[in-house]
Amino acid sequence: MTATRFPTQLLINGVCVAGAGRAESVLNPSTGEVLCEVAEASAEQLRQAVDAASAAFPAWAALTPKDRSGFLLKIADAIEAHGDEFASLESLNCGKPLSAARNDEIPAIADVFRFFGGAIRNLQGALGGEYLAGHTSMIRRDPLGVVASIAPWNYPLMMAAWKLGPAIAMGNTVVLKPSENTPLTTLRLGELLANILPPGVVNIVCGRGDTVGAPLIRDPRIRMASLTGDVSTGSKIMEAAARGIKRTHLELGGKAPVIVLDDADLGSVVEGLRTFGYYNAGQDCTAACRVYATEKIYERLVADLSSAVSSIKVGLQQENGVEMGPLISARQRDRVASFVDRASQLPHVEITAGGSAWGNKGFFYKPTVVAGAQQDDEIVRSEVFGPVVSITRVKDAEQAVAYANDSEYGLSSSVWSSNVGTAMNIASRLQYGCTWVNTHFMLVSEMPHGGMKHSGYGKDMSMYALEDYSCVRHVMVKHS
Ligand code: NAD
Numbered sequence: 001m002t003a004t005r006f007p008t009q010l011l012i013n014g015v016c017v018a019g020a021g022r023a024e025s026v027l028n029p030s031t032g033e034v035l036c037e038v039a040e041a042s043a044e045q046l047r048q049a050v051d052a053a054s055a056a057f058p059a060w061a062a063l064t065p066k067d068r069s070g071f072l073l074k075i076a077d078a079i080e081a082h083g084d085e086f087a088s089l090e091s092l093n094c095g096k097p098l099s100a101a102r103n104d105e106i107p108a109i110a111d112v113f114r115f116f117g118g119a120i121r122n123l124q125g126a127l128g129g130e131y132l133a134g135h136t137s138m139i140r141r142d143p144l145g146v147v148a149s150i151a152p153w154n155y156p157l158m159m160a161a162w163k164l165g166p167a168i169a170m171g172n173t174v175v176l177k178p179s180e181n182t183p184l185t186t187l188r189l190g191e192l193l194a195n196i197l198p199p200g201v202v203n204i205v206c207g208r209g210d211t212v213g214a215p216l217i218r219d220p221r222i223r224m225a226s227l228t229g230d231v232s233t234g235s236k237i238m239e240a241a242a243r244g245i246k247r248t249h250l251e252l253g254g255k256a257p258v259i260v261l262d263d264a265d266l267g268s269v270v271e272g273l274r275t276f277g278y279y280n281a282g283q284d285c286t287a288a289c290r291v292y293a294t295e296k297i298y299e300r301l302v303a304d305l306s307s308a309v310s311s312i313k314v315g316l317q318q319e320n321g322v323e324m325g326p327l328i329s330a331r332q333r334d335r336v337a338s339f340v341d342r343a344s345q346l347p348h349v350e351i352t353a354g355g356s357a358w359g360n361k362g363f364f365y366k367p368t369v370v371a372g373a374q375q376d377d378e379i380v381r382s383e384v385f386g387p388v389v390s391i392t393r394v395k396d397a398e399q400a401v402a403y404a405n406d407s408e409y410g411l412s413s414s415v416w417s418s419n420v421g422t423a424m425n426i427a428s429r430l431q432y433g434c435t436w437v438n439t440h441f442m443l444v445s446e447m448p449h450g451g452m453k454h455s456g457y458g459k460d461m462s463m464y465a466l467e468d469y470s471c472v473r474h475v476m477v478k479h480s
Contacts, residue, residue, distance in 0.1 A: 006036035006089075010206060011190030012045060013052035014199025019206055020045055024180050029095035029326040030316050030362040038183050040207030043215065046175075049203035050219045053146040053173040056200030061143045061171035065120045071197055072117035072169055076110040078192045079161075083110075086185050090157055091317040093184045095325035095362070096280055098317045105158055108443075112161040112461065115445035116169035119463055125472075134480065140473040143171035144247060145223035147469065148216045150209075150237070151186070152229045153179035153328050154283040154385075159228050160186045162449075166465035167226070168201060175203045175222075177213050181328055209233065220244055224469070227251070231383075231408075231454045249468050250456030251449075253383040254285035254411035257404035258440065259426060261397055262296040264416035266304060268438060269297075272416070273389060274308045276440040278367045281324050282387040283332075285455070286412040288440045290380055291391040292400040298393045302371045305391070306352035312367045314358050326363040327386055333363040336386030340368055343379040343390075348372045354387070375403050383409065397426060405431050410452030414440040433459075 006026070009016035019039030026035050041049065060068070079086060086109075087102035094101075128138035149163035156178055167174050178186035183206045190204040205212055217225045217240045224247040227237050234250040241248045260269050276288040293301045315322040327333040337357060343349050354368030365386055373380050373390040380390050394400045404413060413432040417423045420437070427435040433451040436442060443449055448459035458468045 006184060007187040007191055008036055008038045009187060009190070010041055010045065010049075011187075011194055011202065011204040012049045013203065014194055014197070016191055016194055017045070021207060021211070024206070024208070026093060026181070026184060027329070028092055028362075029328050030364075032330070032362055035092060035184070038187070038206050040180075041205035041212055046205055046212065046216055046219070049175045049205050050146060050216070050221050052200035053175050053203055054221050056198060057143075057145055057173045060168070060173055060198065060201050063171070065123075068169055068171065069117040069121055072113045072120075072165065074196050075193065076113035076117065078196060079106065079110045079113070079189070082188070082192065086157060086188065089184045089188055093182045094153065094156065094328065095317060097322045097325055099322075100280070105155065108445075109158050109161045111445050112158075112165045115461070116165035116466070119466060120169040123463075123466065132476075134478060136477045136479065138475050140475055141467075141470045142473050143470055145172060146221055147172045147174045147224045147226060148219075148222045149174055149176045149226045150213050150216075150229065151176065151178050153182040154280060154285075156182040157185035157189065160189060162228070162460040162465075163226050164202060166460075166469045168197075170466050170469045172224075172469055173201050175205060175216060177205050177207065177216060180206065180208045214240060217241065217246070218244070222246060224249065226458070228460075234456055249458030251285070251458065251460060252451065252454060252456035253385070253409060254287070254451065254455050255290050255381070255383050255407055255409040256286055256288055256412045256414065256432075256440070257400075257407070257430075258288045258291045258413070259397070259400040259404060259415045260291060260293040260297055260301060261400075261415075261417040261419075261422065262294045263418045264297060265418060265438075266297060266300055269301065269416045270304045270308050272414075272440055273305055274312065277389040278309065278312055278324055278387045279441065281327055281365070283328060283385050284441070286434075286441055287385075288414060289384065289389050291389060292394045292403055293391055294394055294396060294400065298391070302352055302369070302391055305389070306369045306371070309353040309367045309369055309389075314364060314366065324367060324387060327365055328363065330363050332386070333357060333365050336365050336384055336388060339379055339382070339384045339386075340370065340388060343370050343373065343377060346377060348374060349377070349379075375406065381407065397422065401426055401429050405429075408454040411450075411455035412436070412440075
C-alpha cells in the first residue's frame with residue numbers, strides 16, 4: 001500500500017498553508033518509520049485561524065438550515081468519493097487494518113455529515129404562545145460562535161466528523177486541532193473543505209496540546225471547547241475554560257464493564273469480546289475490557305476467550321485477513337506492557353493469552369487476557385487503552401452491578417444474558433452513558449455517545465449533539 005502524497009498544510013481562512021511553527025514527525029506505527037513532517041501552527045497562525053472563524057460566523061449562522069445542510073451533504077459526498085485515499089492515509093498513520101478503515105470507518109464518517117445535514121432541518125422544541133397576557137413568547141436555538149475542537153489519535157477522521165458535523169450544522173464556526181500523532185486525514189479533509197465551505201467556517205491547526213491546544217482554548221473569542229481525550233486533559237481544559245466562562249464538551253476515557261451472567265450464550269460472549277475487546281488494538285474508549293463473569297460461566301469463559309483471542313490475526317495494515325494492528329506509539333505500547341507486567345506479579349492473576357510485545361518492529365502488543373483479576377487491582381480500575389481484557393469472577397448479578405458501578409468511569413457498558421428482563425433490570429441500574437444488551441460497541445449516528453463521571457459529559461452524534469453545540473434563547477413580543 002502506498003499513499004501517493006501526505007497532506008501537511010493547515011487550513012486557515014479557506015487557504016491551505018504550511019505551519020510556521022516547530023515540525024513534528026508523523027509515524028507509521030506498524031514500522032516506526034517517519035511518514036512525513038507536519039509543522040505546528042505558530043501563535044500568529046492560531047490568531048489568524050480564530051480571526052477567520054470569528055469573521056465567518058455571522059454569515060454562516062445566518063444561512064438557512066437547508067443551505068447549511070447542502071454543505072454538509074457535499075462534505076459527505078467528498079469523503080465517500082475520496083474513501084480509498086482517506087482509508088489508506090488513516091490506516092498508515094494509525095496502523096489499523098486497511099479493511100477496518102475502509103469498510104467500517106469511512107462509511108460511518110460520511111453518514112455523520114449526512115445525519116447532521118438532515119437533523120438540522122428538523123429541530124424540535126417547546127411551543128410558542130402567550131405565557132404572559134399580551135405577550136407572545138418563542139424559543140430559539142441559536143449557535144454559540146467559534147468552537148475550539150480538539151481530537152485524539154484513535155479515530156482521527158471519525159472524531160473530526162463527530163466534532164465538525166453538529167458544530168457547523170448548528171451554525172457555529174470551528175477551529176479544529178487533530179492529535180499531533182495523527183493529523184493526516186484531517187489535513188486531507190481540510191484540502192477538500194477549502195473547495196466546499198465558505199472561508200473561515202472550518203479552520204484546521206496542527207500541533208501539540210501545550211503549544212497549540214492550550215493557547216487556542218485561552219483565546220477570549222472561543223465560546224466553547226470540545227475535547228475527546230484523556231481525563232487529565234479534560235480537567236486542564238475545564239480549568240482553562242473556567243477562566244473565560246466557556247462551555248465545554250468532554251468525551252474522556254472509559255473502562256467498560258461487561259457483565260456476563262450464567263445464562264448468557266457463551267459462544268456469542270466469546271465472539272463479542274474477541275471483536276469488541278480488541279478492535280483498534282483496544283484503543284477505544286468503549287472497548288469491552290473489564291469482564292465480570294458469574295460463577296458457573298467463569299471457567300469456560302476464561303478458557304474459550306483465551307483460545308479465541310490467540311487466533312486474532314495481528315499484522316501490517318494491508319495484510320490479507322489482518323484483524324489487529326499496533327498501538328499508536330512506543331510510549332503507548334510500553335504503557336500497556338507495564339499494566340500487564342504489574343498485573344502478572346499478583347498471585348491471583350493468570351495471563352491466559354498474550355502478555356508481551358509482538359514482532360520485531362513497530363509498536364505491536366499481543367491480544368491479552370488477564371484472568372482472575374480482582375476488583376481493586378489496577379488492571380480492573382485503570383484505563384489501559386490497549387488490547388487487554390481482564391476477567392473477574394463475581395458471585396452473582398448483584399455483585400456484578402456493584403462492581404461495574406464502582407468505577408471512576410461512566411462511558412459504556414454491556415450485559416450478556418438470555419433473560420431480557422434480567423438484562424433490562426441491570427441496564428436500568430448501570431451508571432454509564434450507554435448500556436448494550438448481548439452486544440457491545442455498536443454506534444449509530446441517530447443515538448447519543450457520551451459519558452458520566454470522569455468519562456465527561458456532552459453527547460456526540462444524535463439530536464443531543466445539536467443541543468450541546470447551541471443555546472436556547474427566549475424571545476418575547478409585547479402586543480401593544
Ligand atoms: P490526550 O488527552 O493526550 O490528547 C487529546 C488531544 O488533546 C490531543 O489533540 C492533544 O494534543 C490535546 N491536548 C493535550 N493537552 C492539551 C491541553 N492542555 N490543552 C488543549 N489540548 C490538549 O488523549 P489521546 O492520548 O490523544 O487519546 C486517548 C484518550 O482519549 C484516551 O484516554 C481515551 O479514552 C480518550 N478517548 C475518549 C473517547 C470518548 O468518546 N470518550 C473517544 C476516543 C478517545
